[in-house]
Amino acid sequence: MSVIAEPSRPRSRVAFHQLKVASVLPACDDGSAVVVSLRVPVELRPTFDFVPGQHVTVRATIADEEVRRSYSLCSTPSDLSDEGVLRIGVRAVPDGVFSTYACTSLAAGDTLDVLAPLGSFTTAVRAERRRHYGAVVAGSGITPVLSLVASVLAVEPQSTFTVVYGNRFARSTMFVDELADLKDRYGARFQLVYAFSGEDQREGLDRGRLDAETLAKVGSRVFPMDMIDEWFLCGPVGLVTGTQDMLTALGVDPESVHSELFYVGEAPPPRVSTEAASGVLTVMLEGRASTVPVAKGQNLLQAARAARPEVPFSCSTGVCGTCRAKVLHGRTEMTGNWALSAAEVAAGQVLTCRSTAETDDVTLDFDL
Template sequence: MAAVRHGAFHPLTVAAVDRLTEDAVALTFTVPAELRAAYRHAPGQHLTLRTDRDGTEVRRTYSICSAAPGPEGPTALRVGVRLVEGGAFSTYAHKEIAAGDVLDVMVPAGRFVLEPRPGHFAAIAGGSGITPVLSIAATLLAAEPTARFCLVRTDRTASSVMFLDEVADLKDRYPERFQLVTVLSREEQEAGLPSGRLDEERLTALLPALLPEGSVDSVDGWFLCGPYGLVQGAERALRGLGVDRARIHEEIFHVADEAAPAPPPGLAAAEHSRVTARLDGRSGTWPVQAGESLLETVLRNRADAPYACKGGVCGTCRAFVVQGEVRMDRNFALEEEETEAGFVLACQSHPLTDTVELDFDR
């Protein structure tokens, strides 16, 4: 069997468009037999969808919400799409995409994953951040009969809750092993926790009460997914409660521009630099034009270079720095362990040395 090409797109047919809420839909794609190996995915990974809108290529990344398949690969893939005001792709998905349409879909990617194993795991998910967590929890509970999962989810109102039935089904199937806590930030509930935003202070008080049988730091893995503010507040709360950083895994779905840190002072990009990039076993060397990111340089010469958001959030353009030094402007996708090991986001990286060598295949 041929190896799966890094960042490859294939045309997939939309099998169904299901309305989840007033502002969210689920898209289901049929995976033909010859592509099932290519679309085999780990629980928590995402897909990049590509289309053309008014002559401009648009790419967006959406997490797979369906459970991970067996070794034969999936017959279908399902993602959730929440409408974003002014969003080119989300508006298209909500108003135009219909069953029978064909979209270009990149093979699965992402490292916000939990391979099933025995243990006690937990997640804090906000809004559409439930999407990868649903895949993680469903896969884990089905594969490991002793595993437990605690889900703390927060949404604005009851009517905005995505995958309500799917989460309720997990609770029905695994009542002793799946714990669910829902918090609404803008609407009171008839039962359960009072409304309000889940910030660091509130989570610090809430999380120990949810785990009376053990301390918060006894959980084998915490998965945080949603808006930047929620994820950062949850991480601070967990660290304050004694959770080791290695047990905390994060995926951010949205970062406001004001959250972006300024480039590190004193690290000006090299004026004349060349980048060598290895991708799918082939290498090339090209000059970096003034102001370009390393991804932009590679894309001018290799249109198949992997990317999606270009905002430092999705991690699709992750690459290993083999030689040279770079400066990253933003990083909301790579774990601390990855950056320490030498990985960068090519879309946010600028050369600090005359030569830089990147490997997209690692």
């Protein structure tokens, strides 16, 4: 393996595929997270081809209710091509319908509906590259970074990776064994620093919550800040935005900083328009156009689903990017975007779950 390239063939954004669960294993000592392995049949492997850092949307019916969630892949593209498996890391969250199900009931032999991988929290992994990658992650934010670290170190023999990984306790830290294996295998090419907010530690950062202030303070002790070519930030909104601000203040090119959030709290309910539906929303999806009446101020995902129930979405909070579309006609307004890059927004993409129609007629292209 010398290059991990973005899959080039067009693939459906709306087609769920049934994948069999091969195993559900603990991902940390206290049992608060699991790693779910999914078996991908040979004929579906091209569909699930992915690049490290991407995520999948999973759909299940739990207590008669359909739930969708996006989970990052912790496995590597070579795990898919060699063994035919995808792995996702799932952390149990309070009142989390799917995560509780995954951590307590899901078992080998069950099936899950899964969409093809998606996401831009990645980089072009190539054998000839010589880069120093840095990652600042907390909690389950390690999931996509584990795939990136394993892929980069395997494919780019001249590259190095430094990861600062924050958790409350050692016992709730995900993927400790997998990270130790990578450390054993790649030695000095992989620097890993743990930070625990709930207990003392012998080395690395002092006890305390991992945030931008802590990072700035320890700076060169753990992180050769000025030597990092590319950054990956994944965790709660405060950690990610605080680290972004710190890197910007240090003069780091924003183009070299990849960010991904896994949770931003409850989304405000979609705006309910009081205007009459005097306009038309045209939805382009899977090569077919459908129209539905739309009012100014109306939530675009809700309106689009009225026209085409299969429109892709997952989190509905502006985090996962599954609902993205390009505005081909009309004007829209987006409040809260944690998934699209500045370049994608400049190219006309919007998160439909966080956008409203601001003109009578809007055309959205979901076939990006």
